[in-house]
């Protein structure tokens with residue numbers, strides 16, 4: 001089998017000096033670090049971004065086809081992330097957990113070619129600035145952590161393309177349940193006032209329930225599912241929204257100088273996760289359809305029609321640090337600059353803030369008593 005590395009390619013060397021070129025974030029150019037030559041990634045006539053039929057896609061998924069690329073992949077011994085490496089890299093650490101990667105274990109794999117790539121808009125320096133601004137606002141982070149993390153150098157942030165599935169579908173949901181409508185009734189009661197028993201009336205809220213059933217339709221577009229396990233799904237969801245209008249047809253030149261993670265969640269498993277993401281919208285639509293003041297949904301059955309998908313690579317700057325034996329990840333959306341980080345909390349600082357708040361309240365109370 002003829003093996004070709006996706007990253008090292010004839011088109012990725014400088015026309016002028018022959019050095020390796022890197023994609024320059026925020027541009028459509030490959031740049032040479034040595035002589036400064038910029039080679040434009042021929043911006044093809046803007047192509048319409050489209051989705052592909054899901055059923056057709058899963059039938060051919062994994063089979064040898066022309067829509068594959070061969071990439072040099074290295075697996076992290078610690079967290080299992082499979083990433084392609086930047087060109088010319090001889091030693092490196094895993095962006096997802098910070099462990100050293102064993103470059104000698106690089107293997108060449110035939111992978112499904114992504115449909116689209118969202119090129120990096122922010123470079124490493126901008127990512128680092130965003131990170132420090134974010135860190136400055138973390139009030140309850142332990143001091144030891146802040147000191148530790150401030151030593152994070154730009155090189156600790158790894159520019160990585162994350163694999164994502166994006167699903168479109170039309171849903172039809174048949175449901176049955178109950179619609180609750182409030183009504184008020186006067187109720188008399190007795191109570192004791194100044195040692196005497198008195199009769200009073202008050203308004204009490206009741207709910208009248210009646211059966212409700214029907215059918216609702218929802219239209220979903222670009223429901224994103226992270227197609228790997230390396231980044232916490234919670235962090236990945238919070239990195240949304242992405243500027244998907246900037247997607248470009250996949251071109252390996254956008255990967256030059258960056259890593260790309262290979263997908264570990266296939267299109268079928270991804271669809272199951274997408275359905276979970278769509279469920280809250282479907283349920284809200286059902287509740288609106290039932291109407292009234294309160295709703296019970298007893299049964300619901302959804303049909304997903306015209307499922308379409310895209311396989312996208314989305315750009316993040318990722319770094320991980322270990323604090324007291326636990327791994328924390330910080331991810332920056334490299335198209336919007338959104339910083340999403342996990343971090344430990346300092347119990348001491350939180351207790352201090354609460355105690356301070358109580359003292360402040362006590363002082364206010366004493367002052368008010370004095371008036």
Ligand SMILES: [Zn+2]
Pocket residue numbers: 014015016017018019032033034035036037
């Ligand atoms: Zn050059």
Ligand SMILES: [Zn+2]
Pocket residue numbers: 076077078079080081094095096097098099
């Ligand atoms: Zn790792």
